[in-house]
Amino acid sequence: MSPEKQNSENARDSNAPSSSVFAFCRTVLIAVLAAYLIFTFLKTNPRFQEMLRKWSDAQTGAVGGVLSVSGETMGTYWNVKVSNPSRKWNETRLAETAQDVFDRFDGLMSTYRADSEISLFNRNGSSDWFPVSAETARVAALAQKTAAETEGALDVTVAPLVNFWRFGPDKEPLAAFPSDEEIDAVRAKVGYTKLEVRLDPPALKKSVPDLSVDLSAVAKGAAVDAAADRLAEELEKSTISGFMIDVGGEVRCGGIKGLAAPGAPEQGVQPWTLGIELPVDAAPGDAQAGAAPRLARVVRVQSGAIATSGGARNAFVIGGKRFSHIIDPATGKPSELADGAPRVGSVSVFLPSCAEADAYATALCVLGPDRGLDLANRLGIPVLFQMKNADGTFTERTSGAFGNIDSEPVAAD
Numbered sequence: 001m002s003p004e005k006q007n008s009e010n011a012r013d014s015n016a017p018s019s020s021v022f023a024f025c026r027t028v029l030i031a032v033l034a035a036y037l038i039f040t041f042l043k044t045n046p047r048f049q050e051m052l053r054k055w056s057d058a059q060t061g062a063v064g065g066v067l068s069v070s071g072e073t074m075g076t077y078w079n080v081k082v083s084n085p086s087r088k089w090n091e092t093r094l095a096e097t098a099q100d101v102f103d104r105f106d107g108l109m110s111t112y113r114a115d116s117e118i119s120l121f122n123r124n125g126s127s128d129w130f131p132v133s134a135e136t137a138r139v140a141a142l143a144q145k146t147a148a149e150t151e152g153a154l155d156v157t158v159a160p161l162v163n164f165w166r167f168g169p170d171k172e173p174l175a176a177f178p179s180d181e182e183i184d185a186v187r188a189k190v191g192y193t194k195l196e197v198r199l200d201p202p203a204l205k206k207s208v209p210d211l212s213v214d215l216s217a218v219a220k221g222a223a224v225d226a227a228a229d230r231l232a233e234e235l236e237k238s239t240i241s242g243f244m245i246d247v248g249g250e251v252r253c254g255g256i257k258g259l260a261a262p263g264a265p266e267q268g269v270q271p272w273t274l275g276i277e278l279p280v281d282a283a284p285g286d287a288q289a290g291a292a293p294r295l296a297r298v299v300r301v302q303s304g305a306i307a308t309s310g311g312a313r314n315a316f317v318i319g320g321k322r323f324s325h326i327i328d329p330a331t332g333k334p335s336e337l338a339d340g341a342p343r344v345g346s347v348s349v350f351l352p353s354c355a356e357a358d359a360y361a362t363a364l365c366v367l368g369p370d371r372g373l374d375l376a377n378r379l380g381i382p383v384l385f386q387m388k389n390a391d392g393t394f395t396e397r398t399s400g401a402f403g404n405i406d407s408e409p410v411a412a413d
Contacts, residue, residue, distance in 0.1 A: 066257065069095040073102035074110060074220055076248030082231065083257045084241040089234075098227055102247065105223035108136050109215045111159065111168060121204055122159070122212035129203040137202030139215050139222045139355065140195070146218075146359040147192040150375065154363035155192045155329040159214035165334060167325040168214070183332040190329055220250045221307055221358025228252045228354070242302075244272045245354075252305040252354040271302040271406070278394055279310045279345030279386050296386060296394070299350075299407040307357035309365045310346030310386075326365050342395060344368060345388040349381060350405050369397050376401070 069091050070079040080098045082089060108117040121130050132140075143156045162168045164178075164186045189210050196205040204213070224245050231243040235255050242255025251274060258270030275295040299306065309326070323334040326344075347365045351357040360381060364372035369385045376383040376399035385397040396409075 079246045081244045082240040086239040101227045109219040125209040150363040153366040159212040187332040217362040221354035224354040253301045271300040295410040305354035307361040308348040309361035342387040345386040348384040
């Protein structure tokens with residue numbers, strides 16, 4: 001081969017790699033540009049978007065609708081609903097998830113169970129710190145905070161008085177109204193300042209040996225919050241779009257009940273709709289005992305809690321006079337119906353936390369509408385008092401913040 005021809009071949013060989021790289025880059029550029037144009041077209045194509053949504057639903061298992069389960073806990077009912085659940089949720093799994101949460105709180109705080117944590121503390125006569133679960137300590141700490149804010153209107157050490165008036169485990173009715181001396185003897189065992197709470201490590205401490213605690217004014221709301229926290233995790237994962245939890249009338253909602261329609265976000269979004277009942281008396285001998293529940297108001301909630309307290313469903317009659325299970329720690333006596341004067345039928349509190357709403361509802365019920373609404377207005381809490389008049393009619397009284405609640409009264413029949 002001549003030198004000239006050899007140099008020409010070498011030149012072609014040296015240019016070959018650069019030509020291949022150029023061709024590869026050109027191919028990649030064309031492919032990227034084509035993919036971009038196809039993606040842009042599909043992104044604006046409604047038919048493709050609908051197909052993509054259906055494929056996504058098939059992968060995640062979205063089934064739509066509202067899944068509802070119910071059961072019993074803490075001496076009352078519970079009901080849980082989730083909206084637009086994925087296929088990972090069915091009635092069995094949802095019921096087991098909810099029941100596990102509620103059973104734990106019942107096992108920790110029930111005064112009806114001898115083996116509960118709070119029953120063990122009540123039987124303990126020592127003034128040393130008594131180790132408890134984090135849940136029990138947090139519920140007791142919230143109760144103590146509310147007690148301080150309400151001048152002791154909420155007092156979880158009121159258990160001896162609750163039992164004395166036969167609203168505890170002993171349901172045998174009193175034959176006659178007790179004397180002031182008998183009441184004062186029980187009151188000596190009561191006082192929220194005699195209870196200390198420690199969060200880390202969680203423990204309770206009593207300053208008198210026979211002090212006992214009843215957390216039922218907060219426990220149901222706290223159990224609702226615990227279940228809500230569990231379902232809120234599923235909201236984050238998009239396996240549900242909303243939830244509603246109800247334990248004995250203490251309710252918390254999250255997310256939405258209905259999904260937005262494709263292409264119209266403002267349509268199809270439905271908050272949870274709840275009803276607040278009129279506090280129709282159910283005490284023996286009352287003319288309205290056993291009457292079907294009637295709604296006083298309809299409330300729409302997307303995120304938040306409602307707790308209602310009152311004596312309509314748990315009361316007794318002595319000497320023709322009706323007495324509520326709401327005990328005033330200051331007097332040691334139940335709420336009474338003064339002749340010719342309205343009394344508190346129920347108090348509904350609206351807050352983000354169901355445990356807090358539960359605690360305040362009980363305290364405000366004890367304080368009554370005047371002192372109760374004064375406190376609610378100072379704290380900025382939305383509150384609805386339903387007052388029952390001597391003639392059986394009802395009158396509403398509300399705090400200023402209640403005006404921010406999406407609700408409307410239900411017309412009388």
